[in-house]
Amino acid sequence: EVQLVQSGAEVKKTGESLKISCKGSGYSFANYWIAWVRQMPGKGLEWVGIIYPGKSDPRYSPSFQGRVTISADKSISTAYLQWTSLKASDTAMYFCARQDADWKPLDYWGQGSLVTVSS
Amino acid sequence: QSALTQPASVSGSPGQSISISCTGSSSDVGDYDYVSWFQQHPGKAPKLMIYDVSQRPSGVSYRFSGSKSGNTASLTISGLQAEDEADYYCSSYTSSNTWVFGGGTTVTVL
Numbered sequence: 574e575v576q577l578v579q580s581g582a583e584v585k586k587t588g589e590s591l592k593i594s595c596k597g598s599g600y601s602f603a604n605y606w607i608a609w610v611r612q613m614p615g616k617g618l619e620w621v622g623i624i625y626p627g628k629s630d631p632r633y634s635p636s637f638q639g640r641v642t643i644s645a646d647k648s649i650s651t652a653y654l655q656w657t658s659l660k661a662s663d664t665a666m667y668f669c670a671r672q673d674a675d676w677k678p679l680d681y682w683g684q685g686s687l688v689t690v691s692s
Numbered sequence: 693q694s695a696l697t698q699p700a701s702v703s704g705s706p707g708q709s710i711s712i713s714c715t716g717s718s719s720d721v722g723d724y725d726y727v728s729w730f731q732q733h734p735g736k737a738p739k740l741m742i743y744d745v746s747q748r749p750s751g752v753s754y755r756f757s758g759s760k761s762g763n764t765a766s767l768t769i770s771g772l773q774a775e776d777e778a779d780y781y782c783s784s785y786t787s788s789n790t791w792v793f794g795g796g797t798t799v800t801v802l
Contacts (some may be wrong), residue, residue, distance in 0.1 A: 595700065608791070610738075617695070617796035618730070618781050634790055635693065676785050678728040678743035681720055685737055 575599040577669055577683035583599045585659050592655035593686045595669030602650035602668075603627040606672040609643060609654045613665040623628055623675060624652060632675070659690045674692075696721065696782055696794035703800040709770040712797045713781030715763055720792055722763035726785035729758055729767045732796075733778045741780075742767060769799070777801045 580594040595607060598684060607680040608623040628647035633643070643651040667686050672681035696754040706711040714721065714729075719723035721727055727745045730738035740749050745765060755770045765784070769776055782794040 610793075616791040617779075618732075619695075620783070620791040620793055623790075632790065634792075635788075657768075670738075675789060676724070676726050678726075678740055679730075679738075679783075680743075680749065682737040682739070687753055 575671070575681045577671060577681055578625045579669060579683040580648050582633075582687040582689070587659055587661055587690055587692050589659050589690075590655070590657050591659055591688065593667060593688065594627070595650075595652045595654075595683050597650045599673075601616060603647040603691065606677075607645065607652040608670050609641075610651075610670060610679075611665045611666045612668065612685075613662075614657075618668075621654070623672070625675070626650075626652065628673050659688075661690050661692060663688060664690045693720070693786055693788065693790065693792050696784060696792055698780075698782060698797045699785060700795070701798045703802055704769075704772045705802045706772055706774065708772050708785065709768060709798065711769075712767045712780055712782075712799070713723075713765070713766040713796045716784055716792070717763055719788075720784040720786040721760065723766050724785045725760065727758070727760060727765040727794040728783045729765075730775075730781045730783065731778045736758075738781065749753075770775065772801055773795060774801050 619685040621627040626647040669683040729742040746758040
């Protein structure tokens with residue numbers, strides 16, 4: 574069974590750093606892309622970026638370029654989304670999802686990681 | 693890249709058919725047949741309902757169908773049921789090799 578299990582909820586202060594994770598199982602993790610999607614409170618879905626764990630060559634939405642870093646460690650089947658200096662506007666639910674190729678659909682999703690940033 | 697344009701809300705009575713539009717540009721919806729639709733119930737992760745404009749993943753009801761004309765894609769739900777009440781998002785591959793989502797549509801079953 575394909576599963577993507579994300580790390581738990583985080584409460585941080587502005588300016589702090591954070592790294593959340595997404596662990597895949599039930600498939601060959603290195604051979605599928607992982608995308609990150611943001612959903613701010615009460616708002617819609619936003620595509621953050623994507624990575625192919627086999628090459629670890631991330632690609633970002635222009636809206637998120639320079640604000641976050643996507644990485645992956647194929648040896649432990651885990652992808653990451655990280656911030657070096659959080660802002661209150663980073664408060665959101667973050668989902669990871671799997672793709673067979675970068676033009677293929679997001680077919681399996683993680684349960685989401687809630688990030689809350691306060692001053 | 694700008695978000696795809698969806699109506700904020702659509703409603704229908706049980707048994708009726710409804711359609712949700714998703715308008716993009718010649719750099720995304722109009723240029724690729726890589727349009728997906730997702731259903732999201734409150735507090736849940738999105739679920740893939742349609743991919744490649746009109747393909748249904750295994751396990752998704754035949755009542756859900758997709759189409760595209762020019763820069764606009766559409767999702768149709770036929771035989772509307774109470775369980776279909778949710779938010780729906782379209783998504784398209786873009787000429788920048790990225791993806792873009794629509795703003796989302798809330799479907800209400802009257």
